Amino acid sequence: MDGTLAWPQRFEDSLARAVDAQRRSVLGTGAAVRLVGAAIFLVLTTTLWQAGGEDWEPYPAILGPYVGVAAVLFVVRKRPEARWLGAAQSLMDVALVYGLQHVALPISPFPAGVAGFSLGLFALVVALSGLTLQPGVVYATASLGALAQGALMREASVSWGPVVIAVVTLLMMAGVSHYKTRRLRLAAVALTRAEVERALEARRFQEVEEARRTIERLLAAEHARNDQLSALQRDKETLTQFLVHDLRSPLSALTMTLSWMEHELKVESLLESVRTGLAVTARLDRMIADLMDVPRLEEGRLEPRKTPLLVGALLEDVRRSMQSVARARRITLDVEIPERLELVGDLDLLVRVVENLATNAVRYAPTGGRVRLEGGVDARGRWLAVRNDGVPIPAELRARLFDKYVQGDLERDSRRGYGLGLYFSRLAAEAHGGRLVLEDAPGWATSFVVWLPA
Numbered sequence: 001m002d003g004t005l006a007w008p009q010r011f012e013d014s015l016a017r018a019v020d021a022q023r024r025s026v027l028g029t030g031a032a033v034r035l036v037g038a039a040i041f042l043v044l045t046t047t048l049w050q051a052g053g054e055d056w057e058p059y060p061a062i063l064g065p066y067v068g069v070a071a072v073l074f075v076v077r078k079r080p081e082a083r084w085l086g087a088a089q090s091l092m093d094v095a096l097v098y099g100l101q102h103v104a105l106p107i108s109p110f111p112a113g114v115a116g117f118s119l120g121l122f123a124l125v126v127a128l129s130g131l132t133l134q135p136g137v138v139y140a141t142a143s144l145g146a147l148a149q150g151a152l153m154r155e156a157s158v159s160w161g162p163v164v165i166a167v168v169t170l171l172m173m174a175g176v177s178h179y180k181t182r183r184l185r186l187a188a189v190a191l192t193r194a195e196v197e198r199a200l201e202a203r204r205f206q207e208v209e210e211a212r213r214t215i216e217r218l219l220a221a222e223h224a225r226n227d228q229l230s231a232l233q234r235d236k237e238t239l240t241q242f243l244v245h246d247l248r249s250p251l252s253a254l255t256m257t258l259s260w261m262e263h264e265l266k267v268e269s270l271l272e273s274v275r276t277g278l279a280v281t282a283r284l285d286r287m288i289a290d291l292m293d294v295p296r297l298e299e300g301r302l303e304p305r306k307t308p309l310l311v312g313a314l315l316e317d318v319r320r321s322m323q324s325v326a327r328a329r330r331i332t333l334d335v336e337i338p339e340r341l342e343l344v345g346d347l348d349l350l351v352r353v354v355e356n357l358a359t360n361a362v363r364y365a366p367t368g369g370r371v372r373l374e375g376g377v378d379a380r381g382r383w384l385a386v387r388n389d390g391v392p393i394p395a396e397l398r399a400r401l402f403d404k405y406v407q408g409d410l411e412r413d414s415r416r417g418y419g420l421g422l423y424f425s426r427l428a429a430e431a432h433g434g435r436l437v438l439e440d441a442p443g444w445a446t447s448f449v450v451w452l453p454a
Helices: 002-050 058-075 082-107 111-132 135-155 160-264 268-298 311-328 347-364 409-414 421-431
Strands: 307-310 332-336 342-345 370-378 381-388 435-439 446-452
Touching (some): 002 058, 002 082, 002 111, 058 082, 082 135, 111 160, 135 160, 160 268, 268 311, 307 347, 311 332, 311 347, 311 381, 347 370, 347 446, 421 435
Parallel strands (some): 332 370
Antiparallel strands (some): 307 342
8 A cells, every 4th residue: 555655656756856857957058048148248249349339338347247147057057946046047137138228228329229129139038038937937027028128118219109019029929938838848747757657667667576586586595495494304204203113112022021921920919010011111102103193193194093982991991001100199090981982083092192181180180189081972072081180270371282392380390291292182183073172170170171073
């Protein structure tokens, strides 16, 4: 909008400057004509006076100062004040002609001839005033010239008839000069407008071209940065795959060893420890899988393998994997679901989602507190919930809780976790066509609920 409004204003400013430059150019021409003409008259009259023509004696004294004024006007012709000096010069022209002829009348043997000659000089002055491109100056010059011409003719004892004819002639001369000046001004404005339009169009084209080159340069730089980021992303994914592979190899060996011990050991206390170790290794394996699956979920490349499954078995599996940690902190970890509740989903993904939520719940629950795993169904669909009675999540954190790398104060202070658990859980729920939300539930400080389609 600002550019649209600025363009006409820029055009008008440029046009005004160009017209003013044309006016100063015309005034410069008038100044040159006056200077050259006055200088020639000064030389001629001085020569005739020195040659013995006594009637030419008054002329050099009057023409000399006028030549000086004309020289000043010529020097300043390109300055802004030359416009007003041009108008004053026209009035000085009338005064010069009148002064010269007034002095010449008493000493001339033909006063009427001198008065008649003045008419041509005043006509020349009116014509020169037209170079100001100002109608007011033209008519003012003609009016003053008519008065001066009438005074000279009456001083030379010329009858009123010729005086009237001379006055009418000068006024007609002013009309003709005005007409020519107006046409000249219109032509100058038209030519100037065309030149300004061409210059502005060329400038606009240049600006557009420069903007295009700038945009292309910026796009090229952005493409280069995108290529660098893509390369870094590929390197990061490759590194992650290598790390996961290197982590899974010893983890698989440990899992196999613990499985063998589970089958060979007969002491119940040792079996419980082995089973706890197997649960921990299973959790580690799922955590590694989360690292691998987050990029695939972000890009929509991981499709859940949906099968019918029992919610009770799913939640009991998670409870068993978390039982030893909960027992160590004297946290009551229980499951509450309707009997034989079923849903359709990817068992592996949903187990990892609930386990991530349960890990957070146990972490934030107070010693001796409670964590509950729940499932249910209502008109909105089936749901899985993990609740705890720990510290409520701050309001300022809720809006971005499920974003990538977002952590609570406890996780940042203890340097546990990397802010991927809730992010992965949200992506996995959305991949099922559902959603993960933080809801308020009576009696619980925090309640995470996974809503799944009916």
